Amino acid sequence: MNSISSVYMPKAIFYGYDSFKQLGVESRKLGTRALIISDKVMEDLGYVDHCKMMLNEEGILCSTYLGIDSEPTDLFVDEALEICKQNKCNIIIAIGGGSCIDTGKAVAVLATNGGEISDFMGNKKMADKKAIPLIAIPTTAGTGSEATDVTVITNTRNDVKMMIKQAMFLPEVAIVDPTLTLSSPTHITSATGVDALTHAIEAYISRRSHPFTDTLALSAIKLIYENIEEVYKNGNNIGAREKMSLGALKAGIAFSNASVCLVHGMSRPIGAIFHVPHGVSNAMLLPAILEYSKSACINRLAAIGRFIKPELSNYTDEEIANYVVQEIKKLCLNLNIPNMKEWGIKKHELDKVVGKMAKDALASGSPSNNPRIPSEEEIIELYQLCFDYDMSEGINESIK
Known part of the structure; x- marks a missing residue:
């Protein structure tokens, strides 16, 4: 007999042309105060403002963290987490490449489980409390981070890329709109x-x-x-x-x-x-x-x-x-x-x-x-x- 295998993926996946338009409605189901995690490029392209508009139409308050300018690091996670706490955010929207989405995953887990992201390396610490709901929106066709329970964050203290895989890092919703990759x-x-x-x-x-x-x-x-x-x-x-x-x-x-x-x-x-x-x-x-x-x-x-x-x-x-x-x-x-x-x-x-x-x-x-x-x-x-x-x-x- 074969051994038991398992498959985990987001609870909802929206993909195809204009699936980005689902953001507001899906966000309303999950929270009332959103933290948008992204970067300056996404802001310049207008994607961040588009997110805000759709969220505001659903009565959702928005804060932003746009400090990501490289592969994701523990410093980005700490900065974004502080904004999340200050504004009492209860939903996270990560839009951009894998760096933005991986940062969003880390913030979503730390906001409810505490500690530092390095604590979770090698499963030394397990996330046993449900993460803040995360909606992941990729703007590249590459990392697949929108559908995984993995986050990869660089520990700046020892120059090690920490690959952390736990169920709580899985996004709640993935929105995969190919029109966003045109940029x-x-x-x-x-x-x-x-x-x-x-x-x-x-x-x-x-x-x-x-x-x-x-x-x-x-x-x-x-x-x-x-x-x-x-x-x-x-x-x-x-x-x-x-x-x-x-x-x-x-x-x-x-x-x-x-x-x-x-x-x-x-x-x-x-x-x-x-x-x-x-x-x-x-x-x-x-x-x-x-x-x-x-x-x-x-x-x-x-x-x-x-x-x-x-x-x-x-x-x-x-x-x-x-x-x-x-x-x-x-x-x-x-x-x-x-x-x-x-x-x-x-x-x-x-x-x-x-x-x-x-x-x-x-x-x-x-x-x-x-x-x-x-x-x-x-x-x-x-x-x-x-x-x-x-x-x-x-x-x-x-x-x-």
Whole structure:
């Protein structure tokens, strides 16, 4: 008999064109005093004012925190939490990229459970009191944070990205409107798109995957694979944007329930120490780590290949697995994903901290979900390999 599996997602998910308009009505069901957590870019685009207008129409008082200007940190969480307490907010609206939504999750939990966000790292402290209701509204097709019970916050005291996964961090409502992603610039479109693709692939090859997450992950991979280059080249293609948003949403639900693997484990230290955006650091690592993991998940990679390209069915599992890895490399090349050296990281700087990075990666727990579980020494070697990794190598050998 199969072991029992579980699936958790927001109580309500609204997606599709103009689903943003549901904000006021859904907020009225949850609270009367809202804290909008976002950033200056969202304010400049008018999204914050639009939120206020819809909330005010429903008689909901609004406060704002717009201090997020990088990957989320404990400092942002503390600042937003203080505003939440001062204004006695009982609902949180997080609109923007994953940084805004992850900050919103942390504030929602701390407002009712107390303590600092670092207390929850490694489940040392469990959130046992219901969080303030959170409505998550992504403006990128990438992190999937609107549908996960995970928040990733950088601890500024020790430069560690804390990956915290507990049920109370799950948003109450997700609103996924592809029209909001039209404002996403090219470099963010590519980085967040590969981030979503990484979520889907890792959810599928994870040791914790199960049939329900497999269905979501495969569907997400296909949606993202078939549309990411189009939205990168033609950002106004709303049809492709919609498919990317749906793919990122499905990938988020999949990885939240099946977990991520080695790419994410190694990606977080790059972001924490070198301040590389999460989507970019994932993309820097994905091809090389798939090559490293391939021997332990040939059948899974082959299943991905057959799903996205049914005409490959007559090839062997190994041939199709190789094809999938080469296609990912080609995709990253076409999206102008840099390696660490091209990003501007200096080799001597990497060498000084690579030991800490490997330890932090292992401590996150994600590498233990990988089909091939690495040692600390192997992770160090992978960081060194990825420093100046050549995405173009071998892509012409891919089967047609």
